[in-house]
Amino acid sequence: MKLPAILVALSLCLAVTGCQSTKIKANKLPRGVAVSKSVELPNTTQVAYYLPNAATEHRFYLEQWNIWVDPGKGVKDGVHNAMQAYFPDAKPLDLTSDATVGLLIDIDPKWSFNRGEAEMTITYRVFDANQQEIRKGEKKYDTNLGNISDGTAFYNASLRATQLMLVDILNKLKPTAEKYAANLMMDTVDARQLANLEKPVSSGTGFYINANGQLLTAAHVLNNCLVTKAGSGDDSIDVTLAAKSTLLDLAVIDTKQKTDKFLPFRKDVNLFLGESVTNVGYPLQGLLAASPNLTRGNISSRSALKGSVGQFQFSAPIQPGSSGGPVVSDGGELLGVTVSTLNSAKLIESGVLPQNVNFALEAKYAAKFLTKHQIPFESVEPNMDGNISIANDAALGSVVQLNCYQ
Incomplete structure (x- = not known):
């Protein structure tokens, strides 16, 4: 994420009055988006998801406004809450754990900023217990930056993009605990399949x-x-x-x-x-x-x-x-x-x-x-x-x- 672009976007938002800062509910989907009635909800499939640490820990200080901006927390909380709403047993991937899962979701989040708005783009891949890729895609969501000091915009954009991703996965794969049995031990996951090797962090x-x-x-x-x-x-x-x-x-x-x-x-x-x-x-x-x-x-x-x-x-x-x-x-x-x-x-x-x-x-x-x-x-x-x-x-x-x- 380029800092100058963020600063321009933030300054534009700060100049706007009436910015909204209300967190979206994790189980409420955007208008026009729905999970198929044939899909089990909440879904009992055992799911692990991977988020790059660089995306969840990113934060910086804006000295001229004396505030911390924390996009990383918004990503971490937004993704986690959306996952929990639809897969209650979902957990972050732990390569040191012998816990087993049936599906693994690789999530690569990216921010872009323009005229006081933040857009989250999530590129994702889904792997089964044999570590075979069975689904991939990209979802975007943008929102007004609002009160940047409370991080609501980052949370909302991350939550919404994750929701759109999950709806696609649920509707296309129609997962169940029986269909995707929890046979993949997390400590056996091939890390090279998940890492973005185009650019080091x-x-x-x-x-x-x-x-x-x-x-x-x-x-x-x-x-x-x-x-x-x-x-x-x-x-x-x-x-x-x-x-x-x-x-x-x-x-x-x-x-x-x-x-x-x-x-x-x-x-x-x-x-x-x-x-x-x-x-x-x-x-x-x-x-x-x-x-x-x-x-x-x-x-x-x-x-x-x-x-x-x-x-x-x-x-x-x-x-x-x-x-x-x-x-x-x-x-x-x-x-x-x-x-x-x-x-x-x-x-x-x-x-x-x-x-x-x-x-x-x-x-x-x-x-x-x-x-x-x-x-x-x-x-x-x-x-x-x-x-x-x-x-x-x-x-x-x-x-x-x-x-x-x-």
């Missing part, structure tokens, strides 16, 4: 740590990904999760491709305050070219934010998408894994302008994590005669872009 960085082609990255890079691809340039491959720690914010990924370009860990992982470091990442996916971005800085502190454990501060500039990238010494040794940066926007509001305050997890904690999960890596003695050329070659040779699809 987010990106990050990973780097090779052994000759087996295993990558290390920040765990949050992989959050809510149905499919993750790794690559450089136009080449990419599917990868799978091998190990993860939410506490350390670390993850290891299997590529199943051998490599001789991997980063060794500095033995004993001693950090020298002020030493030069190189950071490589793939920042600002969709804005910058899909090529690695290399920055230089130094270790500015052996500690990070209050309460953080195992992190140090470095000054090489990073951007969104750099998470998971390596912090490399001039000797070509891994010193840390990029995990976060200071939130400049919040501090600017209080009159502080921070510059290049970034944080990485110390490599020694990554080494313990790898050892625990029996993942091989190499350790080398510190090369104190290194230089920028060694650091850059080591870092650039090991990194790949990670793209997350939902």
